[in-house]
Amino acid sequence: MIGITSVGAYIPRYRLSGEEIGRMWRARGRGEKAVAGYDEDTVTMSVAAALECMKGQAAPEALYYATTTAPYREKQAASIVAAACDLDKTCRTADFTNTLRAGTTALLAAVDAVKAGASSALVTASDCRVGAPMGRFESALGDGACALTIGSADLLASIEGSYSIFSEFTDVWRTEKDNFLRAGEGRFIEEVGYMATMRETLSEAMKKFSLTPADVAKVVFYAPDGRGHAAIAKGLGFDKAQVQDPLYDAIGNTGAAAALIMLVCAIEKASPGDRILFAGYGDGCDALILRVEKRPSGRTMKDRLAPKVNIDYGSYLLWRELIEVEPPSLPERPAPSLSSRWRMRKTIASLYGFKCRKCETPQLHPLGQTARVCVSCQAKDDFESYKFSDKTAKLFTYAVDILQPTKNPPGLNGVIDFDGGGRMICELTDYDLKKVQVGMPVQMTFRKMSQEKGVINYFWKAKPIE
């Protein structure tokens, strides 16, 4: 049997409330949406979800990254995620993009990969879509990521079958030149597009697998908004109790990640034997029938949603680069050297340093300098690789840096000492300034540092362990 062997999810800690958006535009607003930090994107969120998902799991033989908001138009994101997750280079990587259905399509591709002999395949789904200010999508679209491992043993949930259709229907779209989501007339795209497609696919899937609503413990599916979600569930004859909360009021519609995030919630709360009807929508529909085998251990969605910080609209504009601001008066830093970054790829991707074979000192040499001589005993070229990204650390000293160019001022920089040895001077992120103190435990997180000449510089920052 093939199914889901582990789950992970990442919801950024920042929230923008409908009320705050309403305050801006003198309108009524409700709920909240999760907002990726200024140093996050779909790649960094996918890495966070994937690392959580991979805990205690054998390395996957494929990694599929699904999104509608990949950071590059040309250049694969899955390989960045795979490198940050320190996967073997033989891991097959692919991006599934351009449709809201990318998440479930990647999931089905992972099932096919395992069917074809891969020991396991990891799927990440993430999105960071931006609705135009003052528009109908502004408060609706949230940011988040999800990761699922598909395998054939020790399953959390088995996948009993699937039914997919495609539908050439233009409801929401972005061209290469569009900064914001565009959409057709609301009633039309809902009734003729979403409702019709979902009703047809879910009915067909239930028919194909001889299921009635009574056989289904939870129905989990994408909807453009909460209203559409409720209408579908009711139309197909499901009770409210059978319907997985889409979390739209808590984190917004997370696009290609939305259905999978809901699925993680459902699996976390299900009992063994529960059947889940699951569907992703976008240019058609993918429906899957799952049977829950056991509950995952570890963090739950409640834990993931708990660290929450409400931001103001100004921060949101700044973080999503929706306004132009005065450049810092400090000298500009030079654009990154691609060849230097290539030489340092293991350090940049998954924070590899070295451990001296002679004196056993773990050490992270300054970026741009490959370690040749041990900083402690001066042994030459006698190192083994040593990974720091999965080590926790403690804040040894810090500086609240007003001058540091950051979209979430003030900057916080610190000297961190890794548990097990090694020290690093690095930026911190996702901190509550009032709680920052010497000795604070931190963990490493993969973030966007800067972007020059279009090249996104990803690297590791430290963040407080919450």
Place this chain on the structure above:
Amino acid sequence: MESIKDKVAIIGMGCTRFGERWDAGVEDLLVEAAYEAFEDAGVAPKDMQAAWIGTVFSGMSAMTLSPLGLQFIPITRVENMCATGSEALRGAAYAVAAGVCDIALAIGVEKLKDSGLTGVRGPAVVGDNPDGSACVGSGYSAPASFAYLGTRYFHHYGIDRDEGKELLAKIAVKNHQHGSLNPKAHFHNVITVEQAVKAPIVAWPLGLFDCCGVSDGAAAAIVCRADMAKNFRSDPIYIKGMAISAGARQGSMRPEYDYVHIDENVFAAREAYAQAGVKDPRKEIACAEVHDCFSTNELIVYEDLGFSRRGGAKDDINAGAFTLQGDLPINPDGGLKCFGHPLGASGLRMLYEMYKQLQGKAGPRQVKNPRLALTHNLGGNAGAGIGCVVIVGNEK
């Protein structure tokens, strides 16, 4: 290994007015400093047998010194971050000590205010390649790298935030008091502890008055064989010790490093004291110019140079030990705090004050009967630094 002690004399020095020298280019600053030194020594430019020019940003190669019009002599440009000025002195002094020339010029310059920017580029520690190109392109400011010292020092010695801020403020207040007496300083304003404590934060715990200014300036020294010195003047100053210690970034990589001292300072001081035969620096050194780029650094340096016992800087600061009225005046000219930090010039600017003090020509800032004086620079920062100590005296 021989000590440099009493082999080299300083027979003339010059120092420009430091500040936002919109009126002056690199060439003006160089000429101003060098000609004051020539005049002071009673020599002509043609008497120079070699020259060392120190600058970080304001020129490449020997050509940096072309405005002086020196005629076909060996000229070397040196750079060692914030210790660049002292590095120029080292080059010239060692050449004289080696006997390859009898008289040489050491000069340092930096023109920071032509960049149109308010600051100096951040430290090349996170994400920068040694050649200045970026690897990751992250960054923190120079003040942040010195704020680490304050945060840790307060934690280490159990000093609370308010007390810590006040301690740092007293260093700035002292240096501003000293600078107010110095026409060559960039800043002449006297400040209060309250003003310093309440000033806007730049990088916690450093406020505006904990950070040195960004200035233009140049300073120069003419050195010659010690046995020739009295031919030029009756009151030459002698180099007693000169040491530099460069780390390998150990502190930024090894958790053993405590961020309440700087090894590079300690090693440089130990070596310079040994050369000069100084056993008890607090008693034997009459005055010192130390690297107060940020007040946290001056705090640490008191202890690194052996002026205060470990953890004892607080008591000495509170007792006013390092003011002009104290037993060991530090930064009597106003320090980097009031002069700003034109990187190539700073080491020689410090030496200029010590030279004048030892000659009894420091005017309202004059320290009583000094015999030995010291300059100190720190290039880089805590954890990845270059410490430099020069000891000079007025007796041979």
